[in-house]
Amino acid sequence: MPSPEQWTRPDPGAGPAATAAQPSPEQVIAGLRATTEGGAELTQLLTPEGERLADSRFDPYLADIDAEALRGLYRDMVLVRRADRESNAMQRQGQLGIWVPLLGQEAAQVGSGRALRPADMAFPSYREHGVAYTRGIDFRELLGIFRCTDHSGWDPAEYGFHPYTIVIGNQVLNAAGYAMGQKFDGKVGNADDAENEATIVYFGDGATSQGDVHEGFVWGAVYDAPVVYFCQNNQWAISEPTERQSRLPLYQRARGYGFPGIRVDGNDVLACLAVTRWALDECRHGNGPVLIEAFTYRMDAHTTTDDPTRYRLSDELEAWKLKDPIERVRAHLARAGGTEQDFFDGVDAEADEFAAQLRDFCFTMPDPPPERIFSEVYADTPAALDAQREEYLNYLAGFAGGEH
Amino acid sequence: MTTTSDTRSAVGPAVSAVAEPRTLTYSEAVREAMAQAMAADDRVFLLGEDVGTYGGAFGVSGDLVHRFGTERVRDTPISELGIVGAAVGAGLAGMRPIVEIQFSDFTAQAMDQIANQAAKIHFMLGGAATVPMVLRAPGGSGTGAAAQHSQSLEAWFAHVPGLQVVMPSTAADAKGLLLSAIDDPNPVIVLEHKLLYKQSGPVPEEPVRVRLGETAVRRTGTDVTIVATGVMVSRALEAAERLAADGVSASVLDPRTLRPLDDQTIVDSVAATGRALLVQEAPKTGGFMSEIAARIVESPAFGRLQAPVSRLCGLDVPIPYAPQLEQAAVPQVDDIVTKAAELVRRW
Numbered sequence: 001m002p003s004p005e006q007w008t009r010p011d012p013g014a015g016p017a018a019t020a021a022q023p024s025p026e027q028v029i030a031g032l033r034a035t036t037e038g039g040a041e042l043t044q045l046l047t048p049e050g051e052r053l054a055d056s057r058f059d060p061y062l063a064d065i066d067a068e069a070l071r072g073l074y075r076d077m078v079l080v081r082r083a084d085r086e087s088n089a090m091q092r093q094g095q096l097g098i099w100v101p102l103l104g105q106e107a108a109q110v111g112s113g114r115a116l117r118p119a120d121m122a123f124p125s126y127r128e129h130g131v132a133y134t135r136g137i138d139f140r141e142l143l144g145i146f147r148c149t150d151h152s153g154w155d156p157a158e159y160g161f162h163p164y165t166i167v168i169g170n171q172v173l174n175a176a177g178y179a180m181g182q183k184f185d186g187k188v189g190n191a192d193d194a195e196n197e198a199t200i201v202y203f204g205d206g207a208t209s210q211g212d213v214h215e216g217f218v219w220g221a222v223y224d225a226p227v228v229y230f231c232q233n234n235q236w237a238i239s240e241p242t243e244r245q246s247r248l249p250l251y252q253r254a255r256g257y258g259f260p261g262i263r264v265d266g267n268d269v270l271a272c273l274a275v276t277r278w279a280l281d282e283c284r285h286g287n288g289p290v291l292i293e294a295f296t297y298r299m300d301a302h303t304t305t306d307d308p309t310r311y312r313l314s315d316e317l318e319a320w321k322l323k324d325p326i327e328r329v330r331a332h333l334a335r336a337g338g339t340e341q342d343f344f345d346g347v348d349a350e351a352d353e354f355a356a357q358l359r360d361f362c363f364t365m366p367d368p369p370p371e372r373i374f375s376e377v378y379a380d381t382p383a384a385l386d387a388q389r390e391e392y393l394n395y396l397a398g399f400a401g402g403e404h
Numbered sequence: 405m406t407t408t409s410d411t412r413s414a415v416g417p418a419v420s421a422v423a424e425p426r427t428l429t430y431s432e433a434v435r436e437a438m439a440q441a442m443a444a445d446d447r448v449f450l451l452g453e454d455v456g457t458y459g460g461a462f463g464v465s466g467d468l469v470h471r472f473g474t475e476r477v478r479d480t481p482i483s484e485l486g487i488v489g490a491a492v493g494a495g496l497a498g499m500r501p502i503v504e505i506q507f508s509d510f511t512a513q514a515m516d517q518i519a520n521q522a523a524k525i526h527f528m529l530g531g532a533a534t535v536p537m538v539l540r541a542p543g544g545s546g547t548g549a550a551a552q553h554s555q556s557l558e559a560w561f562a563h564v565p566g567l568q569v570v571m572p573s574t575a576a577d578a579k580g581l582l583l584s585a586i587d588d589p590n591p592v593i594v595l596e597h598k599l600l601y602k603q604s605g606p607v608p609e610e611p612v613r614v615r616l617g618e619t620a621v622r623r624t625g626t627d628v629t630i631v632a633t634g635v636m637v638s639r640a641l642e643a644a645e646r647l648a649a650d651g652v653s654a655s656v657l658d659p660r661t662l663r664p665l666d667d668q669t670i671v672d673s674v675a676a677t678g679r680a681l682l683v684q685e686a687p688k689t690g691g692f693m694s695e696i697a698a699r700i701v702e703s704p705a706f707g708r709l710q711a712p713v714s715r716l717c718g719l720d721v722p723i724p725y726a727p728q729l730e731q732a733a734v735p736q737v738d739d740i741v742t743k744a745a746e747l748v749r750r751w
Contacts, residue, residue: 097548097725148548148725166552167510168482209481210513237482239458245481311457373729377721385720392719392732399738 038295039249043275044265048323050331058274061281065270067338073114073269074329075347077106080130081326082351083139086358087129087146091304095362096146100127104267104299107325108232110134111272112294115280116160116200121182123162123175123201127232131202135161139354140361149365151376168207172216172229175201179225179288188226189286196284198226200276206237208253209245217257217289226283228276229254229291232266234298239311251293259289266296267325297323370396425606430572431464433579433607434540434596438465438502440611441586442472445500448586449476451487452504461506462542462601484513488539492522495535500586507553508541508595515560522591523566534589538582544597544635544685545730551722554730556634556686561593562662562695568592568616569662573637575605577660580614588616597635616661619669625653627748628679631670631696633659636683636735643740650741652748662692670696671703678710679751681744685734688717711751716743 038044045053045062065073084102091099102109109130116122116134124131129142137154144150145164152163162178165171179199182188187197207213208231220227233250235242242250254261260282264275272294279290297320301308333339374381374389381389428436441448449472455465456479469477480487484505491501505511511518522535545554561569568590572578578596585592622637623644632640637658644654655673659665674680680700682693697713700706718734 097727145725148550148727151551151725166550167513206482209483209486211483211485212513237453238461239454239456240479240482244479310459368724368726368729370729370732372726373719373721373724373733388720395742 038263038265041249041251042263042265042295043271044268045270045274046268046328046332048267048328050328050333050335052270052332052336055274058271058278061274061277062270065273067333067336070270070329070333071339071343073110073273074326074333075350076110076114076134077130077269077326077329078347078351079354080106080110080133082355083133083358084129086355087143088300088304090359090362091146096143096304097148099146099304100129100302101298101300101304102127102129104297104320104325105232105234106130107269108230108266108272108294108296111269112200112202112230112276112292115273115276117197117280118160119187119197120280121156121160121162121175121178121197121199123171123178123199124164125168125171125202125204125207126164126166127204128164128202132161135159137161139358143358143362144365147362147365149368169203169210169212169216172201172203172207172210172213173219175199175227175229176216176219176223176225179220179227179283180223182226183223188284188288193284196226198228198280198283198288200228200230200280202230202232204237205231205233205235205242205245205250206240207231208250217253217259217291220289221257221259224286224288226286226288228279228283229289230276231291231293232296233293234266234296236298236302236308236312238302238306241312249293251291254291257289257291259291261291261293263293263295266294267323267328269325269329296325426609427604428575428579428607429602429604430575430578430596431462431466431601433575433605434464434582435466435468436607437579437582437586437611439468439471441500441502441583442468442476444611445586447498448500448502449478449494450502450504451478451480451491453480453482453487453506455479455504460504462598464540464596464601465504484510485517488514488517488522488537491537491539492517492525492535495522495537495591496525496533499536501537502586503537503539505539505541507549508543508557509552509555511539511541511557511560511593518561518567518591518593519564523564526590527566535591536586536589537591538585538588538594539591540582540594540596542596542598542601544599545718545723545734546599546635548725548727548730549598549723550725554723556595556684556718558595558633558662559686559690559692559695561595562692566591567663570594570616571633571660571662572596573600573632573634573658573660575603576607577614577620579607580612581616581660583611584613584616587613592616595634599635600638603638614660617664617666618660619666620658620660621655621669621673622658623654623656625655625677627653627677628681628744629655629657629670629673629677630681630683630740630744631657631659631693632683633662633692634685636685636740639735639737640683640740642737643744646737646741647744650745652745654744659696665695665699667696667699667703671700671705674700674713675703675705675708678708679747680709680711680713681716681740681747682713683716683735683740685718687720688715689720691715691717693717711747714743714747716740 113131113134141153251261
């Protein structure tokens with residue numbers, strides 16, 4: 001079966017050439033399959049059934065991942081999922097303004113997030129709650145954004161985690177710039193690897209159509225910036241499938257920019273960890289950038305304002321449930337021995353407690369006072385805005401007398 | 405925001421001597437304008453993100469894809485610059501594209517095509533080509549959508565020669581102005597408002613055009629002229645009701661088209677009342693009401709002013725996310741009442 005890559009090449013054989021403008025039906029089918037299934041080039045280290053596959057290229061990046069470490073990754077994913085479900089429920093109960101579910105993307109986020117070192121920098125979109133968790137950000141801090149009491153509750157420099165970027169694709173450019181800064185600061189290619197740093201930026205399949213992402217790729221490439229472009233292809237940009245964004249598998253775009261691209265099973269936490277460690281290493285050693293396409297699935301809605309039943313079939317969701325990122329780790333741990341039911345029960349109990357804390361915290365978050373409107377518009381509030389604040393507060397005080 | 409009746413039953417019983425006017429929501433009116441334009445002219449088509457099966461982020465395109473097919477209701481890649489750029493190209497080829505940008509804030513992503521191409525191609529080609537493109541986008545706050553999804557950006561577009569800018573405030577105008585925009589050979593930016601989408605009003609069933617560049621006088625009074633745009637029009641009308649009960653008689657004017665602006669109607673009204681209160685949701689500094697204020701003081705109405713021309717605008721801050729702060733950041737009915745009463749009593 002012809003590779004979708006061949007669409008751009010003339011067919012030297014007999015008959016009319018199947019070109020990019022007029023692919024043959026077989027090529028169309030091949031292309032669709034490549035963007036709806038993982039394809040032969042998918043890097044997978046743990047099958048959906050929980051079988052560990054040996055991989056000479058990436059196994060060295062998992063040398064420290066023993067059963068205890070894998071139990072740690074399992075725990076991470078269970079806690080993140082539970083927090084995600086609890087937050088989704090709180091939005092349904094009117095306690096959060098909106099929620100952006102990550103259900104199904106736990107492995108992509110925990111695996112890649114755990115590959116980062118403290119000095120590295122991550123640029124999220126708005127769905128990366130799992131990455132935030134791996135960066136040490138208290139899940140409760142995330143809730144301020146979604147409960148409308150705060151804009152961003154953490155210091156990006158302290159956690160190596162940039163605030164959420166809501167406008168699609170913008171952060172890819174910012175990450176390229178940040179990585180250029182790391183390079184100019186001499187944080188790349190040092191003999192002592194502890195001095196090296198890298199940047200990772202998260203975006204989705206829909207964002208790959210934005211000019212920002214293209215330009216971010218160009219900038220990272222021509223300045224050899226230490227940036228890992230981590231695309232979570234969750235198959236849907238609200239109602240639009242990945243075929244609306246690309247004719248060929250997204251990871252193959254990297255070739256056109258002159259850096260490596262790789263497709264990883266985004267529901268396989270070990271593969272995501274190993275491949276991201278490799279990519280970050282490449283960047284730290286001066287061989288960046290790298291594009292990773294984490295092939296995964298958004299098992300819930302785009303946000304709580306969305307209803308996916310309007311545009312996709314439940315069969316698809318059912319098929320992806322068989323590739324669940326958490327179940328395969330559980331199956332592997334149980335089968336490989338050494339992990340008792342007590343462990344799984346303990347993690348479940350911990351998740352319950354985690355969710356209860358989240359809920360308690362959320363319900364008691366204070367509403368911001370009116371003067372908060374004027375804060376943080378500028379680093380130092382200009383006099384004119386100060387005057388507007390005074391005027392506004394006086395105006396409010398006028399209503400307090402009861403004439404309102 | 406109350407939906408008073410099922411639109412289909414609003415026609416009224418057959419025994420009624422005079423049928424009640426049919427009502428539609430603002431978003432239904434926009435959809436009807438697009439459907440009628442598409443039915444009448446094969447060159448008209450819609451493109452945007454999630455406008456197809458999904459029916460639009462705010463449900464405006466609805467079932468159009470089922471009525472006109474995926475060729476004429478096109479889901480596009482997630483690329484606003486691409487959407488507008490492709491529409492400019494289609495317009496040059498003789499089509500009549502309607503672009504939907506999901507939130508007007510995202511026009512920032514497409515601004516090069518809007519301001520440097522769509523607006524200037526006719527000029528730079530010496531009139532050899534036109535760009536008959538309509539760009540529809542919802543703006544405004546009030547839905548808890550935060551700083552990057554709630555802006556009122558009309559002043560950006562109104563500042564660019566070559567563009568026309570429309571802000572419908574009623575369901576009937578949403579339909580009538582959009583039909584005129586589609587007919588127009590020049591690019592037209594139609595700024596809808598998220599809070600208005602579910603508001604209902606009488607809308608003619610026929611494709612009745614509302615001409616671009618005509619200010620609507622929504623209410624006539626003698627003490628003060630309130631000029632308002634977008635969602636502020638209905639707030640100004642509610643404020644005028646309350647002011648009337650308080651002995652203050654207010655005119656309410658809705659420019660509807662910011663460019664070209666019918667300033668004569670505004671100037672005439674201000675000359676008659678002697679006072680002008682200009683209300684916009686957008687931040688005060690550099691806003692479109694500054695332009696209207698300038699037109700008033702440059703006109704003969706200046707000599708008739710009994711009070712300084714006054715603006716009531718959004719605060720000079722990004723729209724906050726917290727609902728109570730979001731509401732406080734833009735003018736509400738109370739604010740209009742207070743400001744207008746003050747203007748009349750103090751001067």
